[in-house]
Amino acid sequence: MRVVLTQPSVRGTAQDNFTYVTRLLDTHRPRLESPDVIVLPELIGFGLTTEQYRNALVELASRYHAHIIAGNFRDAKDHLVNQGFVVALDGDVLASYEKANPYFGERDHGAGRGNGGAHVVINGVACFVTICADFFHADTFMRFQERADIVFVTASSVSRKPTPDMARARWKHAMIARAFEQTAHVAVSDWAYPVGGQNELPASGVAGIAYPDAEHPDNLISTLGEAEIAVYDIDISRGRMLFADQEARGFAIAGTRGHA
Secondary structure: OOEEEEEOOOOOOHHHHHHHHHHHHHHOHHOOOOOOOEOOOOOOOOOOOOOHHHHHHHHHHHHOOOEEEEEEEEEOOOOOEEEEEEEEEOEEEEEEOOOOOOOOHHHHHOOOOOOOOOOEEOEEEEEEEEEEEHHOOOOHHHOOOOOEEEEEEEEEEOOOOOOOOHHHHHHHHHHHHHHHHHEEEEEEEOOOOOOHHHHHHHEEEEEEEOOOOOOHHHHHEEEEEOEEEEEOOOOOHHHHHHHHHHHHHOOOOOOOOHOO
């Protein structure tokens, strides 16, 4: 599966964000070569209505012939819920996912608890999509009823530290651990450092991908660093073989809660 991860270095209004991402993807279009999935950071559509947000994703899906994953806020009765869609090439919404654990400034603005992440099948590949802080909560994965080949995370990794180093280190460790635990590739899209996020705190630029069964310790994770876009060709069989090996040894964790 070909996955495109983005890490925009510019953040403005939702319209500005989508315009910038479109320009970014167009600039790198020769590298894309028929991507299966394009992942955008959390809150890229902040301020849009649900319909406006969906229309923006449908336009991207049509333009690049790819599935689109992104996150935003929307009204949900009397409170706000951080929610996103997975949109297919034909514009259909395949799944919606919500943030179950509002973080920091979101709580100050009355954000409520959502229903959590979503399982979705993309081009025959089992995927799970979750939002930023939920990735660090064990209950996000304890509720798994089935194993995923790829865990997608749409993030806005704000930090109160003077540099992004600590946040980047923690995200790297968490991504590597989850990849092994879930026998899945973990793919994260984020805002670049020092793009402002909640309460104007800077994002940490943690976008990248962790591999479940790397052949060398140096290859457990690949991050975007200062880059705004990266293309990864994911060998799904690696995680599946690792899961089969873990299962044979009585060590399987991923997707086993629903079969206890």
